[in-house]
Amino acid sequence: MAGSIPLLLFKTGVATSLVIDETQLGPHSWPRAMLIGLIGLGALWGVVRWRVGSSKGETTSDLEQCDLVKLILGILSVTTYGAAITLIGFALSTFLFLLCWFPLGGIRNILTIMVNSALGTCILLYLFLKVAYLPLPRGIGAFDSLTVGFYRILGIY
Amino acid sequence: MDILQNLLVGLSHLFGVIPFFLLLAGIFTGVIAGALPGISFVNAMALALPFTYVMQPINAMIFLSGLYCGGVFGGSISSILINIPGSPGSLPATWDGYPMTRRGESARALGIAITCSAIGGVGSALMMIFVSPPFANFALRFGQPEFFAATILGLVSVVAIAKGNMLTSLISLFVGLTVGAIGLDPLYAIPRLTFGWTVLDNGVSFVVVLIGMFAIGEVLGWISSRKSVSYKPTSATKARLPGIKELLKLKGAIARGTGIGCVIGAIPGTGAIIGAIIAYGVEKHVSPHGDRFGTGVDEGLAAPETAKNATTGTATIPLLTLGIPGSAATAIMLAALMLHGVNPGPMLFITGTDLVYTVFAAYLVANILMIAVGMLVARAFTLLMTIPPAILFGFITILCLVGAFGVRNNIADVYICIGFGILGFLLQKFNVPTAPLILGVILGPLAERYFLTSMIAYDNDFLIFFTRPLSGFIMFLAFAFLIWSFWAPIKTLTTRLRIIFSVG
Numbered sequence: 001m002a003g004s005i006p007l008l009l010f011k012t013g014v015a016t017s018l019v020i021d022e023t024q025l026g027p028h029s030w031p032r033a034m035l036i037g038l039i040g041l042g043a044l045w046g047v048v049r050w051r052v053g054s055s056k057g058e059t060t061s062d063l064e065q066c067d068l069v070k071l072i073l074g075i076l077s078v079t080t081y082g083a084a085i086t087l088i089g090f091a092l093s094t095f096l097f098l099l100c101w102f103p104l105g106g107i108r109n110i111l112t113i114m115v116n117s118a119l120g121t122c123i124l125l126y127l128f129l130k131v132a133y134l135p136l137p138r139g140i141g142a143f144d145s146l147t148v149g150f151y152r153i154l155g156i157y
Numbered sequence: 158m159d160i161l162q163n164l165l166v167g168l169s170h171l172f173g174v175i176p177f178f179l180l181l182a183g184i185f186t187g188v189i190a191g192a193l194p195g196i197s198f199v200n201a202m203a204l205a206l207p208f209t210y211v212m213q214p215i216n217a218m219i220f221l222s223g224l225y226c227g228g229v230f231g232g233s234i235s236s237i238l239i240n241i242p243g244s245p246g247s248l249p250a251t252w253d254g255y256p257m258t259r260r261g262e263s264a265r266a267l268g269i270a271i272t273c274s275a276i277g278g279v280g281s282a283l284m285m286i287f288v289s290p291p292f293a294n295f296a297l298r299f300g301q302p303e304f305f306a307a308t309i310l311g312l313v314s315v316v317a318i319a320k321g322n323m324l325t326s327l328i329s330l331f332v333g334l335t336v337g338a339i340g341l342d343p344l345y346a347i348p349r350l351t352f353g354w355t356v357l358d359n360g361v362s363f364v365v366v367l368i369g370m371f372a373i374g375e376v377l378g379w380i381s382s383r384k385s386v387s388y389k390p391t392s393a394t395k396a397r398l399p400g401i402k403e404l405l406k407l408k409g410a411i412a413r414g415t416g417i418g419c420v421i422g423a424i425p426g427t428g429a430i431i432g433a434i435i436a437y438g439v440e441k442h443v444s445p446h447g448d449r450f451g452t453g454v455d456e457g458l459a460a461p462e463t464a465k466n467a468t469t470g471t472a473t474i475p476l477l478t479l480g481i482p483g484s485a486a487t488a489i490m491l492a493a494l495m496l497h498g499v500n501p502g503p504m505l506f507i508t509g510t511d512l513v514y515t516v517f518a519a520y521l522v523a524n525i526l527m528i529a530v531g532m533l534v535a536r537a538f539t540l541l542m543t544i545p546p547a548i549l550f551g552f553i554t555i556l557c558l559v560g561a562f563g564v565r566n567n568i569a570d571v572y573i574c575i576g577f578g579i580l581g582f583l584l585q586k587f588n589v590p591t592a593p594l595i596l597g598v599i600l601g602p603l604a605e606r607y608f609l610t611s612m613i614a615y616d617n618d619f620l621i622f623f624t625r626p627l628s629g630f631i632m633f634l635a636f637a638f639l640i641w642s643f644w645a646p647i648k649t650l651t652t653r654l655r656i657i658f659s660v661g
Contacts, residue, residue: 025609025612025617026345026347027342027344027345027347027349028342029609030338030608030609031335031338031339031349031350034331034335034338037331037334038331038335041324041328041331042328044324045324045325045328048324065383066381066586067382067383068381070380071377071380071381074376074377074381075579078377078554078558078578081554081558082558082571082572082574082575083572085558085562085571086568090559094555097551097554097555098551098555101547101550101551101554102548102551105380105545105546105547105548105550105551106547107545107548116548120548120551120552124552124555124559127208128207128559131208131211132207132208132210132563133210133211134207134210134559134562134563134566135566136559136562137568
């Protein structure tokens with residue numbers, strides 16, 4: 001397993017692009033060497049694990065001690081937030097993300113959730129747009145107009 | 158004399174209104190971020206990076222220098238008050254600092270930590286100021302083979318010193334090197350490992366990997382944790398600085414801590430935690446009170462605190478003189494310099510003297526100002542700890558993703574950041590060290606560029622790295638590090654072979 005992923009990368013990402021003149025180091029020499037190293041180490045790791053066995057000295061993971069439901073929800077919420085930034089704009093996606101995140105993190109008071117989400121979004125908008133001058137995505141279509149309107153209300157535009 | 162003159166010029170730049178304000182802001186941000194468990198100062202530096210885009214290069218470096226120096230100390234506040242290290246380098250402060258708090262001596266413990274950190278930091282800054290220029294002059298003799306050898310030394314020492322199984326550290330390193338190879342080749346502009354996705358043509362930014370693995374990984378670790386920890390301190394959070402007599406009693410611990418920290422800091426891949434732990438171990442053996450270490454002994458706190466901040470200045474020497482970062486914190490400083498079009502290396506000491514000496518001045522002054530800032534933040538610590546973790550980590554997530562986006566204004570970096578965040582979380586859970594991976598991403602492209610240009614310049618002669626005296630010496634050091642890191646398994650193997658052959 002540990003060597004199979006780099007082997008796959010080697011076959012698809014490096015070896016098929018160019019015919020390399022074997023007397024001269026080409027653009028694929030370095031990544032090829034790294035992948036060969038990774039394949040070799042992965043194979044060695046597999047051999048060591050097989051020899052040691054699962055009964056003694058194997059590193060167990062701490063994954064069993066995690067709340068897997070919350071982990072999956074956390075990953076989903078962060079990933080959805082990342083995807084939503086370009087679609088619906090930074091302002092709206094941030095507000096919605098915080099609305100979802102705070103209850104997931106254990107905050108139950110509706111007022112705390114709403115106030116922190118709204119205030120936090122506004123403060124972040126000022127920081128990123130007025131201080132750091134970052135060109136944050138405004139969303140597409142109607143969300144773009146919505147974001148611009150919101151920026152005008154806040155005095156950012 | 159040149160050094161002193163240039164340092165005075167640097168100080169004059171530093172004491173302008175905006176630069177001084179940025180230095181203070183950096184120190185405050187670093188101390189607060191370091192003091193809060195769950196956010197290390199490295200995360201804070203990565204999160205602060207987008208805000209440096211609009212600054213002048215000098216101001217950006219002043220801000221990050223203040224953040225770095227303050228952040229390395231900040232973790233000691235939570236270590237001493239609530240027995241939770243705010244950053245990895247502050248772990249030893251829990252061993253003797255927290256017992257002092259339990260005895261009702263938190264004010265004295267905080268005072269010792271603040272003062273010793275400042276002394277160590279100033280010592281390291283002075284070392285950086287007086288060692289960097291002659292080392293930079295020396296580094297002008299470096300050719301591509303020497304730079305390649307120095308990068309290899311950095312990579313090997315990261316693996317040698319990484320926690321955990323050596324094999325997993327090597328795998329982590331090679332994953333990082335492979336990730337660093339993604340994108341257009343540095344010489345021929347041919348895409349590698351991009352699978353036809355043009356977004357990957359520019360490669361994977363190490364800042365994005367850093368933010369993802371450290372910060373997002375930490376966020377996922379918190380959200381999935383079943384434990385609910387109360388972070389409220391149970392005693393007073395005011396600091397009392399030690400008097401001259403108390404400091405004189407600790408002079409041995411302070412001197413040893415400074416020396417150890419300065420040496421360890423200069424080695425790529427080490428950093429504050431290694432300096433602090435080694436200093437604690439040495440002090441335990443040397444101190445007449447060594448047998449009472451762990452019960453709240455002054456030297457047990459003073460030595461690691463001094464060593465911790467003594468790593469900061471010398472860790473910046475390889476960054477400024479060779480352009481090779483040796484730690485995550487200096488890697489972020491490298492990112493800031495590159496984003497502003499400044500190339501660190503020996504030439505920077507000729508073309509960018511103002512910037513270099515202003516950074517030196519910033520380190521010196523930051524470690525002094527840290528005393529006042531540390532005392533203020535310690536007093537406000539109770540207030541900081543009332544912030545619910547859900548709110549803190551929510552905003553950290555947003556800062557991370559915006560920081561990742563801001564590197565190249567490319568939404569693909571946000572997805573890469575999240576991906577590496579999940580990877581970082583999983584690696585932590587499976588006890589695979591992440592430092593080798595991150596440094597592999599950072600140093601891999603550098604190593605490749607130096608390697609290929611050396612091969613072009615010296616007709617594909619692989620032996621050039623060993624036949625040139627300087628690069629040969631550096632490669633020998635790398636080899637020595639490698640042997641030292643594999644010494645235990647080599648010894649075990651030779652012992653077994655001896656048994657087999659003697660039995661036979």
